[in-house]
Amino acid sequence: MSVIMAIAGVEVRRFLRDWSNIFFVFVFPLLLILLLGSQFGANSGQAxxxxxxxxxxxxxxxxxxxxxxxxxxxxxxxxxxxxxxxxxxxxxxxxxxxxxxxxxxxxxxxxxxxxxxxxxxxxxxxxxxxxxxxxxxxxxxxxxxxxxxxxxxxxxxxxxxxxxxxxxxxxxxEIVDTNDVSQDFRSLGQFDLGAAQQLLLFVFLSSLTGAATLIQGRRLGVIARVLAAPVSTGQAIAGEALGRFGIAAVQGGYIMLGTAVLFGVDWGNPLLSGLVLLLFCAVAAAAAMVIGSVMDNDAAGSGLGVGLGLVLAGLGGSMVPPEFFSDGMQIASRFTPHRWAYDAFATIQRHDGSLLDILPQLGMLTAMAGTLLVLGALLLRRSLGRAL
Structure with a gap:
């Protein structure tokens, strides 16, 4: 276990060594949440x-x-x-x-x-x-x-x-509002909706762009040198996966804590919200492993991560609330982890949902994480046996 933790720690340090990553992981998300909440938040309409x-x-x-x-x-x-x-x-x-x-x-x-x-x-x-x-x-x-x-x-x-x-x-x-969407959003604070959306957007986006470090590790022979030590292939794969997960979890936890302290965002039950975040981080980490194992060029891998991350975020409701989607878009959004995590956060934040209420969302996130993790591990194992 110490070997796996050591490999994961190296991956996290390599990711944070790039100052641009620090800005986009820790600074930019809070700035964007502040901007969106100030302009479009629930209380921003006060004259x-x-x-x-x-x-x-x-x-x-x-x-x-x-x-x-x-x-x-x-x-x-x-x-x-x-x-x-x-x-x-x-x-x-x-x-x-x-x-x-x-x-x-x-x-x-x-x-x-x-x-x-x-x-x-x-x-x-x-x-x-x-x-x-x-x-x-x-x-x-x-x-x-x-x-x-x-x-x-x-x-x-x-x-x-x-x-x-x-x-x-x-x-x-007396104005009776029969619009279900308006009723659903009524209990939200000024920054609550934007915080949940941007949390999902940036955690997934940062994880996918972080796949470039995995590609660099393969291309520069870092992983090969790790395997030259008394380290098994399974330990190397587990360490790489844990490193990706650690980056996503640190960023997600930072955004949740920062928005709660700075903007008063109500995340509902902290244990349930944390559980949703961890499962979503697992999906993001596994998706990053798939990209990092398939792509051989770190620049191309980073570009693919940005593009794929933005498309999935848009489909999953991280840019426009899915409550405004058409029927076709509603169906398409169900194929993204963002939508399942969004629904889980909405249930917890707006309706004080319990663990039983979000079990379907947790189940889908777990299934997505498991499928992508197995696929990423198989692809990484195969990639380690071929030269870049």
Missing amino acids: RVSVAGDAATELEKSITGQLQADGVKVTHDSPASVREQLSRGRTDVGIFISDGAAAAFEAGNPADLEVVASSHSGAQAALQLVRASVQTVSTQQRQLAVLQNAGIDADTAAAALRQAKEHLDLPQL
Whole structure:
């Protein structure tokens, strides 16, 4: 067993010796998860509004309070900063409140606001929310003015309006969502879906591109020198397989831990999620052995690994959620390990699934790993007997 572990350790060190591998294994996945979660995550649709003006005025307090009550994220800054945020797309809508508008509002007169929307696609939806919130504030101000004109002082009128609002049963609009996909995604956090997808994409992709080290070991005679020592062919094959598995498991565990700590990703039951990850890593490691045993050129093997890894990831739902696939694509995706692992993670993350719930997915991943591992071992044994 020590011989197998030694060979596996050598493979891991050879893989990590390439600095580009370290970037694509440990840095790039987290950056991509951050980008996808920020742009397309479940909570990324919250409208962002920046308000420029004196925060102590009643107009700004009223508008800010109403926007926040309507679920809008509100920030305050100077006019120049708000315009810069709009130009860079860091906020959806900017509201500029002048001193004259604030004074007019306090006097009960109409107040003119400057509202500017940014150029990106989500700004128009945020602009409609701003208009609705401002209209609500305007309506409340007109109601207060009517009561004051009737001879009621401002404090009494404001108290009467608050009391009426508390006791008035307003019409309620309830939207019933019958879309199964929307219901399924509703429990996900902002980064949960992207983290699961990118975990499967990069673990498999890194494993396949790591097959180049196995090809180099064969071409440069590293494995032949290992076999010259008191090491059997079976031990060499087991060590190579364990090395591939170790690379995949380290990367997968790092992504799961990093996303949980940095982005608050909920992986559900950690033991079940870890089990799914280990079986998927076994499939990825076995597939890398097949490529590393069949190909004789490390550059070509790395290129094949990238292409095959991206195609399988796309078919398996690591780029677009498989819930949006057509019927034909649904069938095709079942031939990829990514889809089975995706379904297992979805069951654990979204529905608090148990071991019994994910047994079909675990069974398919185990079968794929076993089949590819036997095939990879046979191909590697055969390749060791021929010259490159």
